[in-house]
Amino acid sequence: MTEEYNYDLVVVGGGPAGSSTAFTAAKSGIKVALLEKENSIAETVRTSGVTWIESIKEFGIPDNCYNPIKNFSFVSPNNEVTISNSIATAAVLDVRKTYRWLAHEAEKVGADIFVKININEVIKNENNDIIGVSGTGPNGKIIFHSKVIIDATGFASVISKAMGFVTQWERFGAGAEYEATVENIDPDTWWLMVGQEYTPAGYAWIFPLGNNIVRIGVGVGKPESSIDPTQRLKEIIEKQLGPIKKLGKITPIEFHYGLIPNEGLSRKTVYNNLILVGDSAGQANPLVLEGIRYAIKFGRVAGKVASDAIKNKKTDKDALYPYEENWRNAIESKIKSAGKVQDRWIGLSDKEWDKELDIIKELKTEEFLDFIKADFGLSNMLKLAVNHPKLAVRQLFNLVKRK
Numbered sequence: 594m595t596e597e598y599n600y601d602l603v604v605v606g607g608g609p610a611g612s613s614t615a616f617t618a619a620k621s622g623i624k625v626a627l628l629e630k631e632n633s634i635a636e637t638v639r640t641s642g643v644t645w646i647e648s649i650k651e652f653g654i655p656d657n658c659y660n661p662i663k664n665f666s667f668v669s670p671n672n673e674v675t676i677s678n679s680i681a682t683a684a685v686l687d688v689r690k691t692y693r694w695l696a697h698e699a700e701k702v703g704a705d706i707f708v709k710i711n712i713n714e715v716i717k718n719e720n721n722d723i724i725g726v727s728g729t730g731p732n733g734k735i736i737f738h739s740k741v742i743i744d745a746t747g748f749a750s751v752i753s754k755a756m757g758f759v760t761q762w763e764r765f766g767a768g769a770e771y772e773a774t775v776e777n778i779d780p781d782t783w784w785l786m787v788g789q790e791y792t793p794a795g796y797a798w799i800f801p802l803g804n805n806i807v808r809i810g811v812g813v814g815k816p817e818s819s820i821d822p823t824q825r826l827k828e829i830i831e832k833q834l835g836p837i838k839k840l841g842k843i844t845p846i847e848f849h850y851g852l853i854p855n856e857g858l859s860r861k862t863v864y865n866n867l868i869l870v871g872d873s874a875g876q877a878n879p880l881v882l883e884g885i886r887y888a889i890k891f892g893r894v895a896g897k898v899a900s901d902a903i904k905n906k907k908t909d910k911d912a913l914y915p916y917e918e919n920w921r922n923a924i925e926s927k928i929k930s931a932g933k934v935q936d937r938w939i940g941l942s943d944k945e946w947d948k949e950l951d952i953i954k955e956l957k958t959e960e961f962l963d964f965i966k967a968d969f970g971l972s973n974m975l976k977l978a979v980n981h982p983k984l985a986v987r988q989l990f991n992l993v994k995r996k
């Protein structure tokens with residue numbers, strides 16, 4: 594038997610983008626369904642979960658969902674730098690707890706959450722515009738009719754692909770990590786490890802979660818490198834490379850694997866009755882492949898814009914465009930600048946990485962944070978590109994300053 598439902602807004606994908614869209618849309622009073630294919634929200638973790646305290650506060654994420662980070666250590670084959678701070682500016686999220694909190698916030702304001710629903714088809718009207726989705730649920734075929742649909746399916750972009758609007762991402766990051774207990778770790782300090790032995794295109798990391806738990810991982814840029822991140826992760830742990838040695842005995846608790854788009858903001862994100870958010874929209878900072886705060890922030894914008902459009906009974910691409918305008922104004926030029934730095938970093942040899950760390954050593958804490966967060970404010974960057982006392986740093990900022 595086929596189950597059939599009618600909603601104002603159907604959000605496909607219960608990650609941070611989907612839950613955040615469902616939250617603002619349901620809060621504005623429209624009828625919202627959030628559909629997730631797994632058995633529960635965040636059943637599988639596909640992310641390292643690093644984000645920024647500023648964003649955590651903006652979103653109201655509870656304090657018990659993260660471990661705060663004060664210090665940032667970088668290691669290259671023959672160099673090391675630690676940028677220290679007296680206050681915590683970054684955080685490693687308890688991903689499951691945070692994503693479930695986001696979904697629960699949506700549920701509390703009235704969104705209906707459906708799990709074990711694998712959406713694999715779109716329903717179109719005579720103009721070829723999307724008017725619903727269908728898939729399989731615990732009881733067989735299931736159909737959702739909707740005025741607007743949100744593609745929040747992440748890297749897979751299931752809805753946009755089924756509509757024929759996008760094809761598979763060709764440039765992306767692949768990452769593998771263990772969540773593990775270790776003997777020794779400073780819970781205030783994260784580690785980024787660069788150089789050929791860690792990964793030929795990307796970086797490796799140690800992110801502490803508190804209670805002697807860490808996430809140790811390897812990210813690899815595709816198609817730049819053909820190496821398998823899982824294999825490389827096992828090798829660097831076995832060789833006890835760099836700061837991994839200091840961790841002592843490593844006892845894995847859980848394995849995580851994921852893919853993240855790295856093509857800049859190449860996709861159009863509104864169509865008639867359809868919005869793309871989060872990874873399906875490619876909203877990630879390419880420098881450190883960071884997308885959670887954008888997924889939440891612009892998910893919330895998408896939910897508001899979609900509900901306004903539904904209430905005004907006009908849901909074509911023009912009515913939904915304020916969403917695209919909002920996120921492009923907020924991050925487009927920053928992401929382009931971050932892409933330029935990434936292009937420089939992806940080609941560095943071990944010797945050049947050693948030198949790059951000397952440049953990073955010259956950055957003040959705030960400059961480093963702006964840099965790694967891709968928060969390249971125009972006046973700030975122009976000032977630094979002209980006035981920074983160190984030539985090498987001036988050259989680095991020249992690279993990112995906007996024309």
Ligand SMILES: Cc1cc2nc3c(=O)[nH]c(=O)nc-3n(C[C@H](O)[C@H](O)[C@H](O)COP(=O)(O)OP(=O)(O)OC[C@H]3O[C@@H](n4cnc5c(N)ncnc54)[C@H](O)[C@@H]3O)c2cc1C
Nearest residue numbers: 606608609610630640641643712747768851871872884885
């Ligand atoms: C290895 C790795 C490390 C990362 N580390 C960080 C980090 O430290 N900090 C950071 O900010 N970002 C990080 N990211 C990026 C970050 O995880 C993403 O940007 C973010 O998860 C995007 O959220 P989303 O909601 O768009 O997609 P997702 O989190 O991928 O959620 C998509 C959801 O849709 C569901 N879904 C998919 N297909 C269907 C379907 N057909 N039917 C129903 N449901 C479906 C999925 O099960 C999933 O729950 C990392 C990514 C990777 C791969």
